[in-house]
Amino acid sequence: MRAWKSHSYEKLSILTDYLEVFAKASSSAANRVYLDAFAGETLNRIAGTDRTFPGSAETALEVKPPFTHVRLFELARKRVGELSELVADRPNARVVHGDCNVTIPAALTSLPMKAPTFAFLDPDGMELDWATVRALADHKRAYAEEFDKSKVEMWILFSTSGMVRMLGKNREAVGENRLLDKAARLYGASGPLERVWEAKLAGEITGGEAQKAYLFLYMDRLADLGYQHLLVRPIHGSRGELYAMVFASDHPAGANIMQWAQERDRVRPRADTLFDVPEPRPAYEDLHTGWRNEFPIELPTWTELA
Structure with missing residues (x-):
């Protein structure tokens, strides 16, 4: 059982x-x-306490009315066993063992294309390839465009702190370990990413500006996939921004609902609290729209990866 912060x-x-x-x-x-x-x-367990809470799989399985098709992708064999026990008596759910970047495109072929579909993409770090995001966006694309429906909705964890750590100040380490190539797989393309990294090393932009650019470039790529409504909520820890949750939808109602969910008062249990008291949450800010107009440097166009 893993321990998590609030x-x-x-x-x-x-x-x-x-x-x-x-x-x-x-x-x-x-x-x-x-x-x-x-x-x-x-x-899961809240760090510093004995309090437990269910994971995302059980959360989705308990939704009413239920999803007719639930696919739980997991790489770790131990977790696959636990998830399999969880869905043992649920014919609508299936656990798929393996790297989701391989298994998701294959699994999509057996799922109903016309169905409203939500994808929760919550990696620990940098494990999600852009090819997987693109496969999800393309799954319903033809149907959505012909009949004015929505593509797959996605809620994605983008590790801004992970990007900063991976593309640190050591140019030699980044080159020797091909870390720019690894980062480019998150975007499915190169060009602006590398320019931001070089500008950060050269002192043309600050570390904070680079961190924001890595996130907004990712949102640009989602916009390039045709998503018209993009929301982002940066998540902070005691030492600064940890990651950002990025929501992508074709429908304004989806964006409105996600904004409502993020803004409503919410319990955030911690080790130093005795009672669950809902706390006010920050109002949503549109951080992405027009960001390039205020960015200190010009960025090249994307070159798609082969």
Whole structure:
């Protein structure tokens, strides 16, 4: 059982709220699909306490009305066993063992293309390849464009702190370990990413500006996939920003619901609190729109990876 800080509990609490509304809004559809790319632990603990809370898989399985198709992707064999026990009596759910970057594109071929579909992409760090994001966006694309429907909705953890750590100040280490190539797999393309990194090393931009650029470039790529509504909520720890949760949808209702879920007062249990008291959460800010207009340097166009 892994121990998590309050921000992880809050993330799953937001997911619960969103999925409940998503399921009700799509209740007239014959099918509803939930995809969990990094399904992880079935039971989690709040750091510094004995308090436990369910993982994202159980959260999705308890939604009413239920999803007709639940696919839980997991690489770690031990977790696969735990997840398999969780879904043993649920014919609508299946656990898929392996690297989700390989297994998700294959799994999509057996899922109903017309179904409202939500994908929770919550890696520990830098494990999510852009090819997987693109496969999800393309899964319903032809149907969505022909009949004015929505592509797969996604809620994605983007590790801003992971990018900063990986692309640190040591040019030699980045080169020897091909870390720029690894980072480019997150975007599926190169060009602006490398320019930001070089500008940071040269002192043209600050570390904070580079960190924001890495995130906003990722959101630019989602916009390039045709997503019209993008929301981002940076998540901070005691030492600064940890990651950002990026929501991508074609429908304004989806964005409105996610904004509501993120802004509503919410319990954030910690080791130093005795009672669960909902806390006010920050109002949503549109941090992404027009960001390039204020960025200190010009960025090249993307070159797609082969």
